Amino acid sequence: MAMEGRRRRRLVLWLVISAQTMLVAAAAGAKRQAPVMFVFGDSTLDVGNNNFLSGAAVPRANKPHYGVDFPGGHPTGRFSNGDNTADFVAKSMGLKSSPPPYLSLAPNGSSPLLAQTALTTGVSYASADAGVLDSTNEGKCIPLSTQVGYFNGTKAKMVAKKGAAAVSKLLADSVILMGIANNDLFVFAAAELLRGRSAAEQKSDAAAFLTDLLSNYSAAITDLHSIGARKFAIINVGLVGCVPVVRVLDADGGCAEGLNKLAEAFDVALGPLLAGLADKLPGLTYSLANSFRLTQDAFADPKASGYSDVASACCGSGRLLAEADCLPNSTVCSDHDSHVFWDRYHPAQRACNLTARAFYDGPAKYTTPINFMKLAQAS
Template sequence: MVMVMGSPSMKGLVASLTTFSILRVCLIISAAAGGPAKMVRLVPAMYVFGDSTLDVGNNNYLPGPNVPRANMPLNGADFPGGARATGRFSNGYHVADFTAIKLGLKESPPAYLSLAPRPTALLLSALATGVNYASAGAGILDSTNAGNNIPLSRQVRYMESTKAAMEASVGKAATRVLLSRSFFLFNIGNNDLSVFAAAQPAGDVATLYASLVSGYSAAITDLYAMGARKFGIINVGLLGCVPTVRVLSATGACNDGLNLLSAGFNDALRSLLAGLAARLPGLDYSLADSYNLTQVTFANPAASGYVSIDSACCGSGRLGAESDCLPNSTTCADHDRFVFWDRGHPSQRAGELTAAAFFDGAAGFTAPISFDRLARKV
């Protein structure tokens, strides 16, 4: 549909959107309950919060020379529909896209900053598929890589303004119903821990965890107050085993200290979510265990078709980890056989397998329920 702001059809569009939003939610409820309606889509929309593991191009719209961006070839070399850099730190899709596909969407919703200058486009995306607020380099803490990303707190504020626009168009009741049925995907904390570990001298770990848990709690609580009820949370993976960390070791070994730091945060996150679910009526969540999934994958990479678990497919130098993925970088022959696309991010194949594991909940990689069961809850 093409529409010009201020046209006579605006009022009719708003009215139809209101009816459409409520009808869609009713159909979803009916399908989940085993009614006659058969819906391919499991949720009305998906809203995404996090860092470079979920970013679909928000950072392309941020000013400054130090903003991390994936806006050059060879990023997007295998992007579905044709090679093109999309702002994803991947050779194609990543875990947000594959999660969206599992939920019945085409791919991850668009980047918020790509929509924000066009209020009508933002509104239609928010109502029809959702919005992606994730930003490369972002942390739970505002101080993490400050000035070069959209921190979690601001991502939530952007969601708040999006919700206000939705309410102005389709009303508070329809907006609340839509948000309560939508999927809220998170993956954040990686950068906070990495920055902390790199600091000299290192700070107090207990204080760090407390600050991160407080920030995470505030984000989820604020979104809950807006009407969100379904939270798919991906924990922090084996940060000590990414190529950019391994290359610092003469033997290419993982940094056990950084992995222990990640594991400690994951324990705190698990406790936080259990506490929030007990305190906030109707809040449902699925905690996806990226840490354990990575351990299992690394223990038997051939089972997933990998030939490399320690090197970047796109990069340069030892382990392909001495530079970012640049237009003149060397790439591996088979992109699907490397866990890592660049020195800090998974390949498209890794994103696909990760989303499948979390959606199905196989081998206990999600708790207390899978992404699939979370999406289908009514």
């Protein structure tokens, strides 16, 4: 009986979130706002690519309790209890679903499904643990440079099927959703702690790191533009110093302000970088989503967003349920919607939904110079 009750609650939750998403899409209009979407990023956007990578160290969301609120209640490769931000952005733009993972379509790079799916839905190259830098979690993910390379290979297959002119127009009208750099910051900060650097040395190290990070970010955007991408929906880095896995390191469960300042410095530089690229690269348009500010606002007034817990994970173990990953034997909170975080790193489904809604057509303070909806509709 208890199990049946939980299943009913999950079904009701799924119906509520699905209704909210359909309302957003309906408000935007019945037709698609963009023909297809291509996704680049890390675990916040990954819809299952890592399930196809080999190696014991590869992070995968292929076990309970991931996907517990997804239709069918099974793990899908998303680091969420249900949909993630990429799913909600796709649905808001009028797509039926989020683009599928690249490696599910082309495990050997040769499946005929790849071109057809890319032409009709788009493809996701996002990979958990991925960074802007190739060295970030090397060997455990698909780094951004490789994701861009996969996109270039995808384009070649699209051209072979549809012709260069048609593909060029499709890519120019499509939306590139990108959210990455979180893992670069985590890895850098952890390395600095181990090195035991002085305050002056840490400042110098951070400056050099950010320069390298932004340079590689710029190169990725430039490469995507050269392949044919024109419309970029970019999500910056949020309050990475406030995720449960970081909070649990503090005796009082507080945020790591140094890590947040590093994220803020990256975000501050990202805006001018994109503006400069838009001036330099013909036809490039973008919407920069301010995840940092959105998270700040949610943490400052949790009740306004319907949260009762912004510090701990919903699924995990130990203090703040953040001392271990979300595993089949983990403790799971009773109200999934009341938590910002599903596991010790990643937002829960409802938080992802609110994030996508804020960036798609929410308050102007969360996107610049235009929101995701106007980007998708731009010609």
